[in-house]
Amino acid sequence: MNAVWGKLASEILMQNWDTALEDVNRIKEIIDTGGQVGGMGLGGMGNPLQALQQRAWLIHWSLFVFFNHPKGRDHIIDLFLFQPQYLNTIQTMCPHILRYLTTAVITNKRRKNVIKDLVKVIQQESYTYRDPITEFIECLYVSFDFDAAQTKLRECETVIINDFFLVACLDDFIENARLFIFETFCRIHQCISINMLAAKLNMTEEDAEKWVVNMIRNARLDAKIDSEKGHVVMGTLGVSPYQQVIEKTKNQSVRAQMLCFNVEKKLGGKGDNNSSAAQPWNQSKEYE
Secondary structure (H helix, E strand, O other): OHHHHHHHHHHHHOOOHHHHHHHHHHHHHHHHOOOEEOOEEOOOOOOHHHHHHHHHHHHHHHHHHHOOOOOHHHHHHHHHHHOHHHHHHHHHHOHHHHHHHHHHHHHOHHHHHHHHHHHHHHHHHOOOOOOHHHHHHHHHHOOOOHHHHHHHHHHHHHHHHOOOOOHHHHHHHHHHHHHHHHHHHHHHOOEEEHHHHHHHOOOOHHHHHHHHHHHHHOOOOOEEEEOOOOEEEEOOOOOOHHHHHHHHHHHHHHHHHHHHHHHHHHHHOOOOHHHHHOHHHHHHHHOO
16 A cells, blocks of 8 residues: 555656546555455555545545646546545545535536535535635525625635645636626526626626627527616526436436445455446546
């Protein structure tokens, strides 16, 4: 185990992110199979407390990889949010990791469908950990307090600038957080004043109008602008049944893989079957 951890540290220092991701998967496999990989025992994982500690270390070390690898923000969601053993480790030992999970969800435009699962976890852990990033989600999706969400967004900017892992995500975070505010606001209001919208997004009125125009031009928003009245008139915001099926299938894919892993682990014990039981995580690298 020391050698495997040492290799991961070396790959991180050399910034070989693809190889480092493979090492993260390798360590995860060793931990989840109780130290038995391919019939070879590596030891140290027989005690549940030791396994919990190893998962906590892996969660922290993986941040170096996930926030530098091109697909890292997908992997952090799949591992931290949809794998119960790792979510339980976060809730038990390191709830501050919710900051990084929340940032990964907000900055990942393809995984907006997981926001409900994230909100549930944030609410469960709000008594042990809160920061401007998690509070932003609570204000927006629990209390629907747009003024408080805007205040928290300004605080998030300060937090991200001073966070080693998140500083490179600042522009993506601000852009997507504004989009989250806008989309939630649009679900409630049919006609929105550009002046009010600018205040909610902490932008000038001119910049807010340009922002909405770009959204409409890029087909990300079904709306039209009434320049005379200074209003944005919303169209139909309903998601097509086809898109709903796609998003639900993406969620179920990861959960089904985890169920498969747990079943094979119980049926196969600690023998050779465990190496095949680790396949769902390896396959999840191809999941999008």
